[in-house]
Amino acid sequence: MLSFTTDDLRPQDRFDHWCEVRGKTLFGVTIELERPQRSDFYGRFSARGVGGAIVSDMQASSYRIGRTNADIARMSGNSLCIGLQVRGPGMLETGRGSRQYVQAGSLTISHSDLPFQATPERSDGFEYRMLKIPLSADLLVGARGHDLFAAGLPHTAPQARPLEALFMALTRADVPPTDAESDVVHAARLALIIRGRLAAGSVEGRAALRAGYLHAARQILARDLRRPDLSPERVAAELGISLRQVHVLFEPTGQSFSRTLTTLRVREAAQLLRARPSRPVADVAFHCGFESLSAFYRAFQGVYGMTPRDLRQAESEPRRTRPQPEAAMA
Incomplete structure (x- = not known):
């Protein structure tokens, strides 16, 4: 577990410390903030290992952030990054002629070693949570991952809800997943499917989808357990799958719905x-x-x-x- 904050630093030193000591040497990014705003800067960061991946959580004052080619050359990572903009929307640019609006509560998918620049929409700070998954030949199963420029998760994608459920299960600090290593792999493969790099109908794709739907079903159960009318039919309708599929999801757990x-x-x-x-x-x-x-x-x-x-x-x-x-x- 790695954790640090600027709270113990002098106000006049906080931004420089965050920018130079943390930004360049730990995050591998370039940070920009207008000088008049630096005196009120604050930042908090924590990171922990989960199933071979790294879960990080950051809360800080609003600032512009980018990962340049120089940053990448200095600190490469070859990882798949799934990020959640918990608070603080903004614009995301990848230098490819397009700008994307990232709203609070949305996920983004990217490769760690591709450039981007993010500009906050508001000035009241942000919170960002990320699941960083090292890529390997076994995980990729022949798919491409190095060309995943940062892009928001389309909510219309069939795999969006399962991926969101896996992400939430893996990034919860209070209830660690029982099979984190497998769930990390499933999350990465769902991200690859959504970005068109892995076939949804492959053996690996179907396994990832089942794992994601199981977590999504469990979320519904935990959310609505006080409802007497909570049923497999209700869960199936919310997830957009068949009643039989709901029952099949729970079979590997050894416990029925x-x-x-x-x-x-x-x-x-x-x-x-x-x-x-x-x-x-x-x-x-x-x-x-x-x-x-x-x-x-x-x-x-x-x-x-x-x-x-x-x-x-x-x-x-x-x-x-x-x-x-x-x-x-x-």
Whole structure:
């Protein structure tokens, strides 16, 4: 884990430090900012390894940034970069006669060793998150990756939702993916498919798509688990796939759609039972999407091996080991 901030530096030193020490020697970019704006500059950066890739997160004052041929010659990387403009939209240029508007919440795909220049639209700072994946012959499976000039992800692409889901799963710091190395490869291949470098119908392409849709389905379950009407049909409709495909997505996990949803609901209920000891059990059960109290008790017993009341009693006794759910969703 690498992390640093300008907070501990003198205000008059912050931009120069960020520009020269961080920008040129770590990021491999050229940074520009009008002199009157430098006294209020701030920057925070963190990076960590995930499945052989690097996830980085940056928050800073607004500035112009570019990767020049000189920057590339000094610091090459041969990596696929998938970036999320969390906050702070702007214009992106690649020196190829076109300008693209990158809005907040959108993904971009690029190769690390191609020039670009980005200009912020606003002056109130930005946040940018990136997944940087080293390219190899095994990952590329014959596809081209070196010519991927920076471009926004078209939301109309069939693979857009699966790629977004994989990106979010890989860049979450609180819940690391269970098979990060495979997910990194799948994310890279979905990006290559979207940019027309890899065939969607290839063995690798189909595997990447299944992995992405599985993460997308899990996101829907986590988001809507409190809805009693959450069903495979609803998930299939949102993802634009068949009902059978939804069930097939969960087969490799060893847990069905129904079992996965039930475990998520029980875990949510357990958190509420711990946080609100006086809240009625029935209220917790219905709040978490269970349609009957008896169904909730059966599900809770199956996951934790005890009743909700037993859980609360165990939580009130600090010497006892807290009960853990089964490994169904580990």
